[in-house]
Amino acid sequence: MDWDTIDMDHASVEIDYKILRVKGAGLLRVRRTNSDAGHRTLPLPLFAMRMLERRIVDADGVRPLFPDAHGGWRDPSNLSRELREARGSGEFAWVTSHVFRKTCAGVLHDSGLSPREIADQLGHANLRTLEHYIGRRAVGEAAATALEVSFGVCST
Template sequence: MRDTDPLESGRKKSPRALTLEERLLWLEMLESDEQAVKRDLPDLSRFMMATGVRIGEALAVYWEDVDFEAGTVAVNYTVIRAKGVGLIRKSTKTEAGERTLPLPNWALDMLKRRHATTSFPNGPIFPNALGGLRDPSNTRRDLRKARGGEEFAWVTSHVFRKTAATILDEAGLTPRLVADQLGHARPSMTQDVYFARKAIDKRAAEALEDVLKRPDQDEPDEDAD
């Protein structure tokens, strides 16, 4: 019994991330949706793709956590609903979850624009209508309503996290660096759960070019006719 493998319940789906074209179409769709704009979904989507944070972490970021001069954001909390209390900020799951993330310039510019026009400069960067904490569950529901028909039916808030992880992976960052970005203690989890795979990369063929090359086989003489 000890040496037997568990039965597979079905074929496990590989992580799926938004392609560049899909990212642009997603934002274009949200920007043209009056209700999505009212619920602040375009900038929230941008922020999650720029950082790879969980939706509860994104909603827990206060303006005091953003360092405009350094171009970073501190992610130390997540939003939860506590019984008998309501929405609160609590520390992230683990020590690895507490992290300071560098922001791409376009995301930093977006936050500067928001900060210049916000009515709640001491509150969350993505507040509710009264300037307080926003409910992650309700925000997930807003995203489901906004995603439209079949084209984006598969998109959830976690897809933005997988998208950021996949972009960093494709850029050549080590699994350890990507895990630090996502707040994972183990890079293996990042690789197994968050990297979209099946990419066609010519570098694989180039690396295998000499797999059957004989040791005494010389390179062709470029000067020979």
């Protein structure tokens, strides 16, 4: 994501890009997702908006929302490596980026969202994929509210 995909006035983010490493070209930001369902605009919970408000002050015009050390796009492989290093090989070795998606799906399910709403939040094209987690593009505000209730740290 970059700052152009964030709508601070409407507390939402547009998901429509991927970062790919292309041999001979390096990292490219391409306008496509894995499926049409992957392209979506999501409402953001209050805790995410507060984090973004803090980050925008420090952004200094840097385009990527979470840039690498040089201000560019983060290589997906490097990000996976950094997560592995952060979790270590002990007690938290089971934590992968996929676990965060599964946790989100579980929280939304436990909060009473329908399978369609959960699939929409995750960008799944159909409900079959929820067998691994728990749509369409029209994501409601209930997803942002459920995440805020479960994970929000309300500090002013």
